[in-house]
Amino acid sequence: MKKLLSFLIVLVFIVSACGTTETTNEKETTNEKETEKSKVEETENQSVNVEKGLINVEVTLPASFFEDQDINEVVASAKEAGFDKATANEDGSVTYKMSKAKHKEMMEEIKTGILETVEETKNSEDYTSINDITHNDSFSEFTLVVDKAAYENSFDGFAAFGLGMSGAFYQLFNGVNAEDYKVEISIKDEASGEVFDTLVYPDALEELEAE
Numbered sequence: 551m552k553k554l555l556s557f558l559i560v561l562v563f564i565v566s567a568c569g570t571t572e573t574t575n576e577k578e579t580t581n582e583k584e585t586e587k588s589k590v591e592e593t594e595n596q597s598v599n600v601e602k603g604l605i606n607v608e609v610t611l612p613a614s615f616f617e618d619q620d621i622n623e624v625v626a627s628a629k630e631a632g633f634d635k636a637t638a639n640e641d642g643s644v645t646y647k648m649s650k651a652k653h654k655e656m657m658e659e660i661k662t663g664i665l666e667t668v669e670e671t672k673n674s675e676d677y678t679s680i681n682d683i684t685h686n687d688s689f690s691e692f693t694l695v696v697d698k699a700a701y702e703n704s705f706d707g708f709a710a711f712g713l714g715m716s717g718a719f720y721q722l723f724n725g726v727n728a729e730d731y732k733v734e735i736s737i738k739d740e741a742s743g744e745v746f747d748t749l750v751y752p753d754a755l756e757e758l759e760a761e
Contacts, residue, residue, distance in 0.1 A: 600725040606634065607653040609723065613642025657724055664689060664716045671713075677706045681740050688724075689717035691734050698739035698746060710735045714751035 599610040616624055621638050628636030628646060632655075635647040648656075668683050679700035685692045692713045696706070717733035737747040 597728055598719075598722040599728075600723065602650075602653075602725050605650065606647055607650055607725075608645055608647050609653070610639070610643050610645040616642065616644060657720075660720055660723060661689075664720060667712070667716060671709050677704075677709050679704050679706045680709060683713070685713075685717075689720045690732060691736075692717065693736045693738055693745075695738050695740045698741070698744075701737065707737075710737070710749055711754075714749065714754060718751055 597612045601608045601610075621642070621644070624644060625636040625638050628634075632652055633646045633648045634652075637645045637647075639645060668685065671677055672680060672683050674680075679696045680694055681697065682695035683692060684695070692710075694710060694713075701707070714733045714735055718731055721731040721733070722728060731752070733751040735749040735751070736745045737749075738745045
């Protein structure tokens with residue numbers, strides 16, 4: 551692992567990926583739901599802890615982030631990736647110590663990745679009912695502007711799942727407590743301006759898992 555920073559960003563979007571395969575029958579729909587449930591379970595097992603000090607920031611990533619990796623290599627690569635120090639903990643988690651400037655750089659790269667994902671989703675042929683996506687600066691609120699009829703007769707709602715995960719990880723890496731983060735996604739009809747559905751994460755994850 552030559553650049554840990556890149557690894558973190560890739561990880562965020564692996565977890566938040568919505569998938570691009572069009573569903574054409576009931577069997578495929580079931581398979582896609584099972585995939586999303588698997589992502590929910592994986593995400594619920596992640597516990598990112600961020601402690602911001604006066605000078606430095608410490609980010610602890612859980613053991614599940616490092617499955618099938620040599621933990622010694624992970625720790626050794628910290629300096630190369632620009633972090634001050636990395637410590638392997640007894641539970642398999644790893645704590646990274648970095649300057650506030652480095653943490654800010656990391657957050658900017660994650661932000662850039664989310665913005666690119668938003669643009670790709672808006673322009674994707676896989677989500678034809680979605681005409682626009684707006685959001686606030688902290689990625690705790692998104693609004694999908696859609697063709698209501700087309701949206702309700704498609705599986706474009708999976709895009710909302712991806713945005714919910716992206717917003718969640720942005721907040722976690724920015725220091726929001728895992729018990730306190732929230733991402734609200736409003737689905738608005740472009741023609742009428744009506745918000746006809748609202749999803750709130752992580753509550754929506756529990757609902758998906760229960761289906």
